[in-house]
Amino acid sequence: MPKNIVVLGGGIVGVCCALQLQRAGYTVRIVERNPPGEGAAQASCGYIAASEVIPLSKPGLLRKAPGWLFDPSGPLTIRQSSLMGLLPWFLRFAGNTRPSRISQISHDLSRLTSRAMVDYRELLGQFGLSDLIQTNPVIELYETEKDFDRARPDHEMRRALGFQVDEISGLQAAEREPEIAKDFAKAVVFSDWRSIVDSERFVTAMTDAFVSGGGSITMAEASHILFEGSMATGISLAGGEKIEADIVILCAGAWTKQLTAPLGSKLRIEGVCGYQTLFADPGVSLAHGVIYAKGGFGITPYESGLAISGTIEFANLDAEPDWRRADILVKKSRRILPKLQTTNGIRRMGRRPLTPDTLPIIDRLPNFENIFVATGHGQLGVTLAATTGKLIADLVSGHPGDMDMAAYRASRF
Ligand SMILES: Cc1cc2nc3c(=O)[nH]c(=O)nc-3n(C[C@H](O)[C@H](O)[C@H](O)COP(=O)(O)OP(=O)(O)OC[C@H]3O[C@@H](n4cnc5c(N)ncnc54)[C@H](O)[C@@H]3O)c2cc1C
Known part of the structure; x- marks a missing residue:
């Protein structure tokens, strides 16, 4: 089993992926350019919003x-x-306004949100959090x-x-x-x-638990993913330094699309x-x-x-x-x-x-064997972070559970 994983992005989704992968036995490093706790979740309402499943395109x-x-x-x-820049996204968004799409998206979101508290209880309980x-x-x-x-x-x-x-x-x-x-x-x-107790401490406490468990953090801007053929070999930092990795997990939030474009994937x-x-x-x-x-x-x-x-x-x-x-x-x-x-x-x-369909992307990146993507959580990133981390750990370890993941594929755009 390849061991060294780089999680690119240390927002709430990145830190939950890192913790779940650590629990699964991997050696994990987070690469994040900002201090822990300063991702989008810091500005959030902090609701673990089980029934917030009706898409924005309603x-x-x-x-x-x-x-x-x-x-x-x-x-x-x-x-x-x-x-003008937003137009292509809005055209896809418009395609998700049909009642049948609204109903399907709500169903696909509810499959994730309905297990959110269970996944948080399991994850946080293990770390006394x-x-x-x-x-x-x-x-x-x-x-x-x-x-x-x-x-x-x-x-x-x-x-x-x-x-x-x-x-x-x-x-x-x-x-x-x-x-x-x-x-x-x-x-x-x-x-x-439910609500989290603090929009900053929620992420910093999990980051501390990750470090106490042997994880490491590199505070730096990543410039691009290094790869040979269909395999990532690591990431390159803005200063030119390279970090080797057996597996790369992209959790860079809204910036993920900039990192996947050179890899041939247009994430919307x-x-x-x-x-x-x-x-x-x-x-x-x-x-x-x-x-x-x-x-x-x-x-x-x-x-x-x-x-x-x-x-x-x-x-x-x-x-x-x-x-x-x-x-x-x-x-x-x-x-x-x-x-x-x-x-x-x-x-x-x-x-x-x-994303234009309000569904997250939780998947292996098309054409790559060892790059995974966890982003696109929109208004539900706080709610779905622990669940996403668990699903990513399942995908990485090759033990997918009984969840049908088709709705969350990276290739759907
Ligand atoms: C006002 C508001 C209210 C909200 N309310 C709720 C709510 O009640 N419930 C809920 O579930 N969700 C809510 N959300 C949504 C939730 O906050 C987001 O979905 C979630 O925080 C996204 O997390 P993320 O880790 O995917 O992205 P981010 O937090 O953006 O993390 C991505 C990280 O990647 C880093 N990064 C990006 N590119 C690079 C690079 N090249 N090199 C190094 N680092 C990089 C960034 O610095 C960033 O820290 C709300 C959001 C807002 C703004």
């Missing part, structure tokens, strides 16, 4: 897209300067009965797939969370969702920006993650403060953050938490690696 979305171009305060926006996940579920708030009725088909689809969505009144939501406004019309409790991934503001002294406390349906963002009680995170902004990979998007969420969050204090917030931006 009905009505494309009809609204032209309006979003001119509405910087909406939950989804497209940077005008990036539009079970307390990295909070025990409470997540509540979603609706302004009006009409808003709720619009979301009803999504909830019904979730229930049909076996997930738990419990309807409560706005007042009942406020009884559970006394700091939230009492005049929301409706709410749902996503009873099978865009880095969809999301923003967070973290308040260490918010003046209010929450026991649950709370989603504001109309605003399309979440509020999460982390150890390090209260985080307000969301927004879907399509922009080129090299686009600078537009911090106005973070500020809009903060402004809107006062509707939910009237007593929220918004001084000294820390703003963060993360790029969700999103």
Whole structure:
């Protein structure tokens, strides 16, 4: 059995792949250019969102897209300067709006999300890290009965797939969370969702466990994959140094497509920006993650403060953050938490690696025997990291479980 594995990318997916491979007996090195904990998950809502399985391409979305171009305060926006570059991705995205595709994608996502907590419990339990996940579920708030009725088909689809969505009144939501406004019309409790305790420590604690278990980290930019014929031999760093490897796992998030293009694989991934503001002294406390349906963002009680995170902004990979998007969420969050204090917030931006069909890529790279890809998790990277790591470890060790992996193939684009 070849032993030395390089995992390129130390975000949440990379670190979970590294840990699962380490558990399977491999010697693993992570190559990451930034300090641990600073990947996209740092800016996330941190929900292990079991039933967040309905793809972004759901009905009505494309009809609204032209309006979003001119509405910087909406939950989804497209940077005008990036539009031409994004067009090929959007054409494929449009192909996934048919009801039959929505239903198939939801099913394929649910096969992964429904085992997410089991895989996290097993992984974190082994390293004594079970307390990295909070025990409470997540509540979603609706302004009006009409808003709720619009979301009803999504909830019904979730229930049909076996997930738990419990309807409560706005007042009942406020009884559970006394700091939230009492005049929301409706709410749902996503009873099978959980939140992580901190969007940074979740990844740094797992990274520490990986190092304590004998793993190593090289903090450097990788420039390309080295290969001979159908075999990778290692990776080359930006400074010219080479790292040899028997197996390479690509977990470079939205940047993975840049690494696979010279290998002949065009992965369709865009880095969809999301923003967070973290308040260490918010003046209010929450026991649950709370989603504001109309605003399309979440509020999460982390150890390090209260985080307000969301927004879907399509922009080129090299686009600078537009911090106005973070500020809009903060402004809107006062509707939910009237007593929220918004001084000294820390703003963060993360790029969700999103495929046109909202499904991740968990596969061996076409035409290569020893390169594997784990990316494209979009809005579900926190949820699916442990599961993805397990599936990658199964693929690498040649012991695929009983999961049909066809929907997650790299060659599907
Ligand atoms: C606002 C927001 C809210 C979210 N909420 C949730 C949520 O509630 N639940 C959920 O499940 N998900 C959520 N997500 C999505 C989730 O955060 C992402 O899907 C996930 O973090 C992606 O992880 P990743 O490891 O694939 O990518 P990344 O975190 O981007 O990691 C890739 C890493 O590769 C490194 N890298 C890239 N290229 C190179 C190179 N050439 N050399 C060296 N290193 C390289 C990068 O530095 C980076 O650290 C949210 C995201 C955002 C932005």
